[in-house]
Amino acid sequence: MVTLTIDDQNIQVPEGLTILQAAKQVGIEIPTLCYHEALAPYGACRLCLVEIKAPQPALVTSCTYRVEEGLVVQTDSKWVQRTRKIILELLLARCPTSKVIQDLARSLGVEETRLPTLGTEEELCTFCGLCVRVCREVVGRSAISFINRGPTRTIETPFKIASEECIGCGACAAVCPTGAIKIEDIGDSRLLHNWHTTLKLTRCKICGGYFAPQEELESLKQQVPLDEELWEVCPDCRRKLSAHKLPHHLSSY
Amino acid sequence: MAFEKAGAMIAACKQRGGILLPLLEDINAEYGYLPEEVLRLITSELGYALSQLYSLATFYNLFRLEPRGRHFIQVCQGTACYVRGGQRILESVEGVLGVKEGETTSDRQFTVESVRCMGCCSLAPVLRVDEDTYGRMRTGRFRDIVKKYGRNER
Ligand code: FES
Numbered sequence: 440m441v442t443l444t445i446d447d448q449n450i451q452v453p454e455g456l457t458i459l460q461a462a463k464q465v466g467i468e469i470p471t472l473c474y475h476e477a478l479a480p481y482g483a484c485r486l487c488l489v490e491i492k493a494p495q496p497a498l499v500t501s502c503t504y505r506v507e508e509g510l511v512v513q514t515d516s517k518w519v520q521r522t523r524k525i526i527l528e529l530l531l532a533r534c535p536t537s538k539v540i541q542d543l544a545r546s547l548g549v550e551e552t553r554l555p556t557l558g559t560e561e562e563l564c565t566f567c568g569l570c571v572r573v574c575r576e577v578v579g580r581s582a583i584s585f586i587n588r589g590p591t592r593t594i595e596t597p598f599k600i601a602s603e604e605c606i607g608c609g610a611c612a613a614v615c616p617t618g619a620i621k622i623e624d625i626g627d628s629r630l631l632h633n634w635h636t637t638l639k640l641t642r643c644k645i646c647g648g649y650f651a652p653q654e655e656l657e658s659l660k661q662q663v664p665l666d667e668e669l670w671e672v673c674p675d676c677r678r679k680l681s682a683h684k685l686p687h688h689l690s691s692y
Numbered sequence: 693m694a695f696e697k698a699g700a701m702i703a704a705c706k707q708r709g710g711i712l713l714p715l716l717e718d719i720n721a722e723y724g725y726l727p728e729e730v731l732r733l734i735t736s737e738l739g740y741a742l743s744q745l746y747s748l749a750t751f752y753n754l755f756r757l758e759p760r761g762r763h764f765i766q767v768c769q770g771t772a773c774y775v776r777g778g779q780r781i782l783e784s785v786e787g788v789l790g791v792k793e794g795e796t797t798s799d800r801q802f803t804v805e806s807v808r809c810m811g812c813c814s815l816a817p818v819l820r821v822d823e824d825t826y827g828r829m830r831t832g833r834f835r836d837i838v839k840k841y842g843r844n845e846r
């Protein structure tokens with residue numbers, strides 16, 4: 440166990456936790472954007488900055504900084520507030536029309552940005568990298584990545600064409616905090632607009648409705664031990680069919 | 693096989709522990725760009741995702757994803773060259789060749805790129821064709837320079 444102080448509270452937490460996790464344990468909320476429990480800490484958005492007083496005074500990202508003995512943390516000091524507001528102004532300049540970013544900014548006391556928006560009126564991507572990371576770390580496909588550098592940086596598939604790795608699972612869209620990734624099911628196809636990829640959907644053996652791309656089912660089959668025929672029915676029918684014999688956590692597949 | 697040399701480079705890289713950047717540099721130097729086929733070969737041989745390779749290849753200025761023309765023209769836009777009209781030099785090059793910076797002429801003779809300072813600011817504005825450096829450039833001069841590297845050369 441490690442003893443530290445967060446917002447004047449003395450606490451003990453297991454070694455290896457980040458400041459963010461430790462704070463959570465004692466009910467202190469720190470705003471985050473690029474953090475997700477299921478993924479390795481990344482430290483991109485800087486929104487989770489906190490001030491540490493000891494060992495030496497500094498601003499650190501709480502999602503990446505591991506607790507240490509005698510650490511003194513202030514999650515909402517003047518310094519933190521001031522810096523966080525600048526970060527929010529930067530985010531607002533990048534994604535001025537994102538409802539999520541606007542709300543986040545407002546909830547932390549920032550109404551508008553003093554920075555110019557450089558032709559990013561339509562932009563929703565904050566570069567938090569969650570989509571890239573979930574595809575690599577959880578789905579295991581690495582279908583997309585950051586490309587280019589500086590002002591032309593963006594997230595893309597290799598060569599900006601349909602990805603052979605994309606299984607159409609939609610994890611990227613699900614994890615995106617600002618809704619920047621558009622996925623649509625139209626008829627028998629799933630369209631992943633951002634990734635130039637269209638995949639054919641499989642029909643449910645029972646109700647006949649389209650439900651998932653073959654590629655996704657194939658990939659899930661490798662990871663989840665289900666009876667072969669259960670993969671041929673849609674989640675709704677599957678639930679009816681086998682609610683009793685499936686372990687609970689699998690029934691949502 | 694069209695990319696035999698690349699195959700050998702990849703094998704050698706594997707021996708060295710699969711460190712990627714030096715390999716990409718070697719391949720880029722060998723072919724003048726990173727051919728898609730070779731990148732795909734790296735994914736299967738070294739286990740990197742294609743997206744990772746594409747990410748690196750687009751991050752560094754050094755790498756190209758398209759073959760270069762026979763002659764490589766670099767127009768300096770560094771501070772010294774810029775203030776001495778480097779931009780107009782670039783425009784004149786683009787005008788004469790009918791391509792934009794970063795592009796290659798359709799006959800694959802010339803690729804134009806801008807660079808930030810070539811380290812000879814006293815000659816500003818500077819332009820380089822392959823290994824030849826041309827200092828104190830004037831907009832009208834490029835037309836004559838380009839003749840030296842004409843189609844029938846080599
Ligand atoms: S949540 Fe820590 S840097 Fe984004």
Ligand code: FES
Pocket residue numbers: 768769770771772773774808809810811812813814816817818
């Ligand atoms: S700025 Fe062009 S050579 Fe230095």
